[in-house]
Amino acid sequence: MSSIKTMTATDLAAENERLRQRVAALEAELVDVQARTNAAIGDWQERAYWLDRTHIDLNRLMERPGANEVRLTLRAVRAVWWRLKRLKRRLLGQ
Amino acid sequence: MNTVSVVIPVKDGERYLEELLDALAREGPEETIVIDSGSRDRSPQIARAAGVEVLEIDPAEFGHGRTRNLGAERSSGELVCFLTQDATPCEGWLAAFRAAFALEDGVGASYGPHLPRPATSPMIARELTEFFAGFSPDGKPAVQRTGDTSFLSNVNACYARACWEEIRFRDVAYSEDQAFGADMLERGWTKVYHPGAAVLHAHDYGMVEFMRRYFDEYRGLRETTGHLERFDIAEMVRYVGGAVRADRRWMAEHGVTGLERTRWTLRAGAHHGGRRVFSAIGSRAERIPAPLRRGLSLERRGDAGAGEDRVVQPNGAGPPPRPPELSPSRHIDQMLKRDDYDVVDRIWREGPAPLLEPVPGMSERERLRLALVIPPFSRGSGGHNTLFQIFSRLERRGHACSIWLADYHHHARDLWPAALRNDINEFFASFAGPVYKGFDSWQGADVVMATGWQTVHAVLGLDGTRARAYVVNDHEPEFFAASTEHVLAQDTYRHGLHCIAASPWLRDLLIERYGASADAFQLGVDHDVYRPLPVSRLENTVVYYARHSTPRRAVPIGLMALAELHRRRPDVRIALFGTDKPLHAAFPYEYHGILTPPQLARLYSEATVGLCLSLTNFSLMPKEMLACGLPCVELAGVSAESIFGADGPLELAALTPAALADALERLLADRELWHRRSEDGVEFVASHTWDHATDEVEAGLRHALAEREAVVAAI
Numbered sequence: 050m051s052s053i054k055t056m057t058a059t060d061l062a063a064e065n066e067r068l069r070q071r072v073a074a075l076e077a078e079l080v081d082v083q084a085r086t087n088a089a090i091g092d093w094q095e096r097a098y099w100l101d102r103t104h105i106d107l108n109r110l111m112e113r114p115g116a117n118e119v120r121l122t123l124r125a126v127r128a129v130w131w132r133l134k135r136l137k138r139r140l141l142g143q
Numbered sequence: 144m145n146t147v148s149v150v151i152p153v154k155d156g157e158r159y160l161e162e163l164l165d166a167l168a169r170e171g172p173e174e175t176i177v178i179d180s181g182s183r184d185r186s187p188q189i190a191r192a193a194g195v196e197v198l199e200i201d202p203a204e205f206g207h208g209r210t211r212n213l214g215a216e217r218s219s220g221e222l223v224c225f226l227t228q229d230a231t232p233c234e235g236w237l238a239a240f241r242a243a244f245a246l247e248d249g250v251g252a253s254y255g256p257h258l259p260r261p262a263t264s265p266m267i268a269r270e271l272t273e274f275f276a277g278f279s280p281d282g283k284p285a286v287q288r289t290g291d292t293s294f295l296s297n298v299n300a301c302y303a304r305a306c307w308e309e310i311r312f313r314d315v316a317y318s319e320d321q322a323f324g325a326d327m328l329e330r331g332w333t334k335v336y337h338p339g340a341a342v343l344h345a346h347d348y349g350m351v352e353f354m355r356r357y358f359d360e361y362r363g364l365r366e367t368t369g370h371l372e373r374f375d376i377a378e379m380v381r382y383v384g385g386a387v388r389a390d391r392r393w394m395a396e397h398g399v400t401g402l403e404r405t406r407w408t409l410r411a412g413a414h415h416g417g418r419r420v421f422s423a424i425g426s427r428a429e430r431i432p433a434p435l436r437r438g439l440s441l442e443r444r445g446d447a448g449a450g451e452d453r454v455v456q457p458n459g460a461g462p463p464p465r466p467p468e469l470s471p472s473r474h475i476d477q478m479l480k481r482d483d484y485d486v487v488d489r490i491w492r493e494g495p496a497p498l499l500e501p502v503p504g505m506s507e508r509e510r511l512r513l514a515l516v517i518p519p520f521s522r523g524s525g526g527h528n529t530l531f532q533i534f535s536r537l538e539r540r541g542h543a544c545s546i547w548l549a550d551y552h553h554h555a556r557d558l559w560p561a562a563l564r565n566d567i568n569e570f571f572a573s574f575a576g577p578v579y580k581g582f583d584s585w586q587g588a589d590v591v592m593a594t595g596w597q598t599v600h601a602v603l604g605l606d607g608t609r610a611r612a613y614v615v616n617d618h619e620p621e622f623f624a625a626s627t628e629h630v631l632a633q634d635t636y637r638h639g640l641h642c643i644a645a646s647p648w649l650r651d652l653l654i655e656r657y658g659a660s661a662d663a664f665q666l667g668v669d670h671d672v673y674r675p676l677p678v679s680r681l682e683n684t685v686v687y688y689a690r691h692s693t694p695r696r697a698v699p700i701g702l703m704a705l706a707e708l709h710r711r712r713p714d715v716r717i718a719l720f721g722t723d724k725p726l727h728a729a730f731p732y733e734y735h736g737i738l739t740p741p742q743l744a745r746l747y748s749e750a751t752v753g754l755c756l757s758l759t760n761f762s763l764m765p766k767e768m769l770a771c772g773l774p775c776v777e778l779a780g781v782s783a784e785s786i787f788g789a790d791g792p793l794e795l796a797a798l799t800p801a802a803l804a805d806a807l808e809r810l811l812a813d814r815e816l817w818h819r820r821s822e823d824g825v826e827f828v829a830s831h832t833w834d835h836a837t838d839e840v841e842a843g844l845r846h847a848l849a850e851r852e853a854v855v856a857a858i
Contacts, residue, residue: 072502080510083543083586090577094561101559 145241147301148174148220152210154202156228157184163231164193170237172224178214180205186228208312208319211297215307224301230342232299233258239339240301243284250286251306251332252323255299255340266386266411269393278336285336288328295324295334299342306332316442317363350413354421355441361425362440374423379416386415486551487600487631495603495638498610501855505589505609506848512543513844514588514608518597519554522570523737525763526616529645529666529836530594531571533614536837538576546578547585549601555580590844595619596628599635610847613640614840615661617760618652622695633657641850643843648785649760660850662843665786666763667833672740673770675825676748683715685807686750686773688764690721695758697778697798698726704754704803706730711808720746747771751817752810754803761786765793766831769824774817776806792824 056064100107110116137143149172153160160177167175175195179187181202190197198217200210215223222244226232236255243253256275259268278292279285297320310326312319327334348356364370390411394404421439428436505511515534520527538544548555548563555563564578579585587607593599596619602611613635623629636642636653642661644650650663687705691698705717709730719726720735720743738746744767747753753768753775761782768775769792777783779795787793794816796806810817 069503073504073508076502076505076508077510080508080512080543080589083512084510084541087543087545087576091564091575094564094577097561098565101561102565104557104559 145221145244146174146219147172147222147224147237147240148176148218149224149226150176150178150211150214150218151226151228152178152180152205152207152214153182153186153190153228154180154205155182155184156186157182157189159229159231160186160189161193163226163228164190164195166232166236167195168193169234170232172220172237174218174220176214176218178210180210206314207297207317208322209314211312211319212314215302215304221304222301223304223307225297225299226342227298227344230257230298230344233341233343235339236341239284239337239341243301243335243337243340244303246284246286246335247333249331249333250303250335251310251327252295252300252302253335253337253340254294254296254301255337255342257296257298257344258341260343264410264414265394265397265399265407266390266414268397269390275336275338279338282338284338286333287336288333289331291328293321293324293328295320298344299340301340315363315366317359317366321364350410350417352441353414354417355439357418357421358425358428358439359441361422362428365426365428370426372419372422372426374419379419382419383412383415387411484551484627484631486549486604487634490600490603490638496606496608498608498851499587501609501848501851503852506845506852508589510541510543511589511844511848512587513537514545514547514591514605516547516549516591516593516598516602516605518595519548519550519552520566520570522566524570526595528571529616529763530614531567531574532667532669532833533664533837533840535572535574536833537841538574540837540841544574544576545586545588546574546576547582548578548580549582549598550580551597551601590847592844593635593640596632596635599638599640600631602640603638610844610851611640612844612847613642615642615644615649615653617645617695618649621759641843641847643840646761646782646785648782651785662839662846664836664839664843665831666761666766667836668763668766668770668828668831669740670770670829670832673744673747673767675772676744678745678748680751680772681716681749682751683712683811684718684750685715685752685754685811686718686720686746687754688721688756689719689726691726692722697756697758700798700800701754701756701803702726702728703800704807705732707800707804708807711804712811715811718746718750743767744771747773752776752807754807756798756803757781758798766828769793770828772821772825774810774820774824776803776810787827792820792827794820 094101111120149167151160151163164175175193176198177186177190177195178198178200179190180200187197187199196217198214200213204210211225214225222240224237224240239255240253244250256278257271259271263271278287278294300320306327309330310323310332313322313326315322324334361370361372387408391404391408394400394407399407424431424439428439431439513534515530517527517530534544534546546564546567548560550556558566558580560578560580563580564574567574567578582601582605585605585607587605589608590610590612591602591605591608593602593611593613595616599613602613615636619635620629620632623632636657636659640659642650642653642659644653644661644663645666647663650661653659653661685705685708687701688696689698689701690696706729708715709717717730717732718735719728719732720738723737725734735742735746747768748771750773753765753773755762755764755768755775756778758778758781761777765775765777765783774792774794776794776796778798779789780797783793783795784791789795794806794810796802810820
C-alpha cells in the first residue's frame, strides 16, 4: 500500500512560501548574472573604443591573406627590438 | 509551309547588299522588301537589279522600331524576317527558321547566330561565337520562355506575323528588338534560338566608332529595359584581363601568331576596356550634357530620351501633333534591404511580441533588468540628457542596465557601438554598461523602455520582456504637421505601454487623449552647475533661448516680443543664445551662440530676466534659469502651470508679442516682484534633482510591472 502523505493547508502555505523564495533567489541570480555580463561587455567596449571609432574590425582584418604573417613579423621585430634595448641597458649598466 | 517575307532596312549598304540578296535568292523567301532611308550609294539600284521591292523613305522618318513596323505592314508573309544590310544568310538559313516555328505552338519569334566574317577582329569573332554558343550548349534549337533571356536581335530574326501584330516594335531609338523580346515573353509567347539560321555578320568598326556604337547600344538598353551597366574599376581590370587572355587563346587556336598576335593583344585591351567605359557612360547618358551626348553618339543623338517619335502616315499627310514627351525615367535599384518603416509595418501586421508571464512580486524586487531603447542623438540633445541622467542613476542603484540604439533611418550609420557608448559618457552622463546598435543581441529584460516615438514600434517587437514602459519627454505628434510621422507618433500611445511622462500636464494629456496608463516625473536640475554664482547681476538685461531650429520654441513670436520690448525700453540689453548662427531681428542684441552648462549658469547668474517659450511640454531650461536666481517668462496655458502653479515662480504670459513684452517689462520694472520670483524660483527648484526624477521614473517602472501582475492575476 502506498503511503501518500496528505498535505495540510499549513504544509501548502509553507511549500508555497518556499517556492516563492526560490523564485526570488533565482530572479536575483538572473539579475546578478546580467549585471556582471553587462559590466564585462561595457568594459570590453571601453577597450574597443578606438577600433569602433575608426571602423576597424580586427577579426575581418586578420582574415586577409598575409595578415597573420604581418603580425608574426611585427612580433619578431618587436622581440629583437626589446632584446637590443635590454642589451643596451646591460652594456650601459642602467 | 509558312510563307516568308524578308525586310531589310538599308542606308549606304552597298558593301554587302549584293552578296546578301544573292544569298536570299538562294534561300528562296516568297517576298523581299528593301527599305532605303536616303542612301547616297548604289544600294537602291543594287536592290532593284536583284528584283526585290524597294521602299524609299525620308531619312528623318527612319526609326529602328518604326521602320521595321512599316516593313512588316507592307509585307504579306506569315513569317517576317528582318536582316541588317551587312548580314548575309548562310545556307539553310530559311529552312532553319521554318523549322523553328514548327517546334511547338506559340513560337512568336526566332533568331540565329551571327558568324564572324573572315576579316573580323579576333575579339569580336571570339565573342560572337561564344555568345551565341551560350544559347545552345548542345547545338540544338533552344526554346526560350518567360523567365529566360529576352535577347533577340534584328540583325537576323524572324517573327510570326500574329506575334508581331500583337506586340509590334516600340518606337524607340535603339534596342527595339530587345524590348520586343521582353514584351513577347511577358505576353506568353515563346522564342527559339536556332543555330542553323546563321548569318555572316560583324561590326568591323574602327576603335572610336566601336566605342560610340556601344555608347548608343547601352543608352538604348537603358531606355528600353532600364538596364544600368555597373562600373567598378577593380572589376573592370579583372574583366579586361580575363577577356584579353581569352582572346589570346582564341588567336592561338586560329593560327594568329607573332607580331600580329601582339598587335591584336594591345588592341584587345583597349577594345574591352573602352567598351566597358562607354557602356557604363551610355547607360547613364541622361546625366551627360546634350552636346557631349551628341558627340559620343555614333548616330549623333543629343536628345535625352527615347528619341523622335514621329510616325509615317499612310496617306502622306505628315506627322500628327506630338503628344507631350515624358522626361526620361530612371531605373532605381533597391537601395535598402528593407523599408525604413519596416518595423512599423511588422507591428501593424503581426502585432506586438508577447510579454513574458509575470513573476509574483517582481515589481517589488530590489534589482531589475532594464533596457533603454533610444533614437539617435547628438551633443546637446535635451531629451537624451534627461534619459541618460536618469538611466545612469538607475544603473548606480544596482539595476542591470543596457542601452539599445534603434536607428531605422540610418542617422548613426557611421557610429559603431563602442563609439556610441563613449559619446553617451562624454556628452551626457556616465554609463558603465553595454551599448548596442540594433537588436541582434537582444537578451530580454524585466522592463524595456521606449523613449521616443521612433523607438516604440521597435520595443513592441522585442520578446523576452515582462513589461514595456515609455518615457515620454514631450507630446511628439505636435512636432509634425499632417504627415506619416504625426500619425506614427500618435500611434505610439495606443499600444498599452505604461507611460512615464515628463510633467503632470503631459501625463494628463496621455491619459485623457489616448487612454494610456501614465505616471509623471519632474525634470531634474544639476544643482552643482546651476546655482546663483558669485557674479554681479546686470541691470536691464534679458536673455532669450532663441533655438530657431526647434519650431515648438516659437522663436519668431519671441523675437516680435523682444522687438516690442525694445521699442518700449531701448535701454534694455538683449542677449540671444541657443542657436548656432545669429538671427535676423528688428532690434540690436548680443549673440552668444550655443553655450556649455557652466557658461549658461554664468549667463543666468548675470542676467535680469530670462525668456524661454515652449508650445508643448515644459522644458528644463526655465528650471535651470530659476535655479540660478533668474526670473523667467514662459507661456501661460500650456504646461507650466502643471508644475509651478498659476502664480508660482514663473511669470506667465499669453503667446502674443504685447503680452510677452508686458511680462518682461513687469519683471524689469518691479523690483519687489523680481525679488519674489527669484527667491521663489531658487526655493522651488531646490527639490527638483535628478535623483528625485530617478525615484519617480523607477516608481513608474515598478508600476509597469505591477500592472502586468495585476492584469494576469485578474485573468
